[in-house]
Amino acid sequence: MTRELTEITVVGGDKTGLIARVTSLLFERGINIEDLDQAVREGVFRMTTRVDASELETSRGELRRALAELGRELDVDIQVRFPSDRDARRIALLVTKETHAPEALWEAEANGELADGGEAEIPVVIGNRGDLRTLAERYDKPFYDVGDGNGNTDEERLLDLLAEYDVDLIALARYMRILSPEVVFRYEGRIINVHPSLLPAFPGAEAYRQAKDAGVRIAGVTAHYVTTDLDQGPVIAQRAFDVPAGASVDDIKRRGQPLEADVLLDAVRLHLADAIAIHRGTVHVREDVDVDAQLGLSPAAIDANPDEPVDGEPLSRPEPAKTGDD
DSSP states (O other): OOEEEEEEEEEESSSHHHHHHHHHHHTTTTTTEEEEEOOOOOOOEEEEEEEEOOOOOSOOHHHHHHHHHHHHHTTEEEEEOOOGGGGGEEEEEEEEEOHHHHHHHHHHHHOOOSTTTSSSEEEEEEEESSSSSHHHHHHTTEEOOBBBBSSOOOOHHHHHHHHTTTTTTEESSSSSSOHHHHHHHHHHTSSEEEEESTTSSSSOOHHHHHHHTTTTSSSEEEEOOOSSSTTTTOEEEEEEEHHHHHHHHHHHHHHHHHHHHHHHHHHHHHHHHOOEETTTEEEETTTTTOOOOOOSSSSSHHSSOOOOOBBTTTOOOOOOOOTTTT
């Protein structure tokens, strides 16, 4: 029988006996728990369970109804995701006002290059400002402004939209707002952000300005999974670029923005191909998946790096030339 891993997420207030109630319900229906992780942040409880539903003793609809009823009884939100519910994976694009990252994903979708070996779509664009509405509509994308006019997000509306469009992945395409645990916990491991620095260096706002003020010679960008710790989620891929002497913040930004778009697209493609997994806070590439993506330096940059000297190893010096007297 085919093994099918299904994800069940519980989010709400921290209550005694909550885990036992959920796991008991699953056990009674022939579901084997493969992995269970829990956390509490800012008073919000989250439990993520990955289960083997191959021997499910009831229908998917009945399982969803039973979990929803339990959620109402315990006053928590319970979501169930069956990976095989549909062929195409759905991505919600969260934006603010910068165009380079969202356009890269829209163009990749239009060219059939968003998912390697599978189907994916971007059915919704959500902004905390209305700046990109016209651009999104040019790509025939429904756009929703969930901001209050000052960039603050109505997260209840955001969560309603994510549920309405039943999204599998959230891509923060230069989304200039921190997501609260209410959002992160519901989609943990399924939110990818692009940050304009080589994390863990220069987290937070104004990363390019931080890089200039620090006088770095090499800067970069990072695609990473989002956690409740700002810019500390597991790193997926990075790109680096040279910072010339005297470069302004705008100069650094012009060098970084194309790489932001590139690394975000690569990270999304890796995730959609199930080519990566998070283990103990670190992203690992699955050995049995072949995806064309750049995780770090380009091959040319790698070749340019010296490989000696190394501690404990002699330099590879050429043999001295022999003379006629030898």
